[in-house]
Amino acid sequence: MTLEEVKELDQKYYMNTFGSRTELCFESGNGIKLKNIDGEEYSDFFAGIAVNCLGYNHKRLTEELCEQVKNLMHTSSVYYVKNQALLAKELADNSCADRVFFANTGAEANEGAIKLAKNYFYKSGNPRTEFITLKNSFHGRTLATVAATGQEKYQKPYAPLIEKFTHVDANDIEQLKNAMNDNVAAVMVELIQGESGVRPLTPEYVNAVRELCDKYGAFMIVDEVQTGIGRTGRLFAYENYGVEPDIFTLAKGLGGGVVIGALCAKEEAAKGFTPGDHGTTFGGNPLSTRAGLVVIDELVNNGVLENAENMGKYFKNQLDELAEKYSEIAEVRGMGLMLGVEFKDEIAGKIGAYMRENKYLVGVVGAKVLRIVPPLILTKEDIDGFINVLNRALNEI
Numbered sequence: 601m602t603l604e605e606v607k608e609l610d611q612k613y614y615m616n617t618f619g620s621r622t623e624l625c626f627e628s629g630n631g632i633k634l635k636n637i638d639g640e641e642y643s644d645f646f647a648g649i650a651v652n653c654l655g656y657n658h659k660r661l662t663e664e665l666c667e668q669v670k671n672l673m674h675t676s677s678v679y680y681v682k683n684q685a686l687l688a689k690e691l692a693d694n695s696c697a698d699r700v701f702f703a704n705t706g707a708e709a710n711e712g713a714i715k716l717a718k719n720y721f722y723k724s725g726n727p728r729t730e731f732i733t734l735k736n737s738f739h740g741r742t743l744a745t746v747a748a749t750g751q752e753k754y755q756k757p758y759a760p761l762i763e764k765f766t767h768v769d770a771n772d773i774e775q776l777k778n779a780m781n782d783n784v785a786a787v788m789v790e791l792i793q794g795e796s797g798v799r800p801l802t803p804e805y806v807n808a809v810r811e812l813c814d815k816y817g818a819f820m821i822v823d824e825v826q827t828g829i830g831r832t833g834r835l836f837a838y839e840n841y842g843v844e845p846d847i848f849t850l851a852k853g854l855g856g857g858v859v860i861g862a863l864c865a866k867e868e869a870a871k872g873f874t875p876g877d878h879g880t881t882f883g884g885n886p887l888s889t890r891a892g893l894v895v896i897d898e899l900v901n902n903g904v905l906e907n908a909e910n911m912g913k914y915f916k917n918q919l920d921e922l923a924e925k926y927s928e929i930a931e932v933r934g935m936g937l938m939l940g941v942e943f944k945d946e947i948a949g950k951i952g953a954y955m956r957e958n959k960y961l962v963g964v965v966g967a968k969v970l971r972i973v974p975p976l977i978l979t980k981e982d983i984d985g986f987i988n989v990l991n992r993a994l995n996e997i
């Protein structure tokens with residue numbers, strides 16, 4: 601099929617929620633390279649929005665998934681699921697969580713986190729109904745997570761929204777202090793706001809969230825859907841802050857491209873769910889949890905996490921050098937391989953397009969920010985190639 605034929609079908613039959621898509625359709629990939637329908641290769645620094653952490657056609661992941669497909673893909677959680685139990689253990693062993701529930705997406709994991717916190721207080725006999733989240737956050741597209749998301753553009757058509765989410769400015773401790781009260785079930789934060797332009801929370805703020813949650817007996821929920829699974833150079837972004845959440849959520853990178861989400865909680869918070877309180881048909885099936893097992897093992901035991909940390913530092917240095925050279929760059933920020941380049945003017949779209957024309961894929965957030973979230977397996981040579989093209993883009997635009 602040609603791109604034009606795919607477009608024709610898409611325009612006729614697909615419910616268009618994505619606006620005008622980028623004029624590309626990929627058919628295969630290898631390492632950090634994607635090949636489009638016309639056989640052209642692109643270096644991918646977007647990784648399917650921070651998903652494909654092991655890149656494409658990863659030998660072990662592909663082989664284990666093929667084997668799993670042949671053996672068993674799905675049984676439902678009515679039965680015991682070996683890979684689910686093993687992955688829950690891996691996540692618990694490698695994090696501050698004691699228990700894990702598997703969902704299918706980030707929104708679903710966050711929806712579960714909100715339900716868990718609410719149900720915990722309901723069961724305790726002192727129901728709490730309020731959540732505090734941050735302005736410019738993004739937590740997903742279900743009704744509860746749209747209400748949690750601190751951006752009006754996602755909420756408007758769905759009013760009245762689920763009660764009650766209060767949105768406060770990120771990094772403003774006073775505002776958070778004023779918003780806290782005894783009815784708050786949880787404060788939910790992304791430690792680096794990805795969708796609104798790779799904006800890290802300050803360590804002081806994250807510590808204040810923890811302290812205020814402790815003071816008011818509320819849960820601290822960290823949405824690690826984008827920051828989790830090695831993205832920031834640590835397995836979980838909260839490790840960079842030296843603060844442990846009561847509940848955190850995962851999706852994106854956890855399956856290395858296979859659909860999976862996870863709700864992870866400390867023992868006390870996990871008491872919020874008892875049999876019958878929550879459920880899923882697909883969540884944590886043998887196939888997706890096999891993917892999760894490979895991903896975690898590759899990260900923790902086969903050097904991918906270390907690579908993410910090292911390449912993240914190298915990448916940030918190279919970008920900082922570009923920022924010294926070009927006054928068009930206002931700021932370089934982020935951690936590990938979750939990096940943002942903010943321009944002074946609204947040139948991010950142009951830069952992104954130039955890079956695409958030169959066979960590099962990168963995310964563009966709003967008019968001013970590039971979001972760089974490559975596979976965690978990338979090399980110095982890959983980074984040098986990216987920097988070289990970005991340098992040319994800044995020279996020529």
Ligand SMILES: Cc1ncc(COP(=O)(O)O)c(C=O)c1O
Nearest residue numbers: 705706707738739740825826851
């Ligand atoms: C921080 C964060 N939370 C939640 C979500 C929603 O995840 P999903 O699209 O898998 O539902 C996203 C997606 O971009 C995200 O970045």
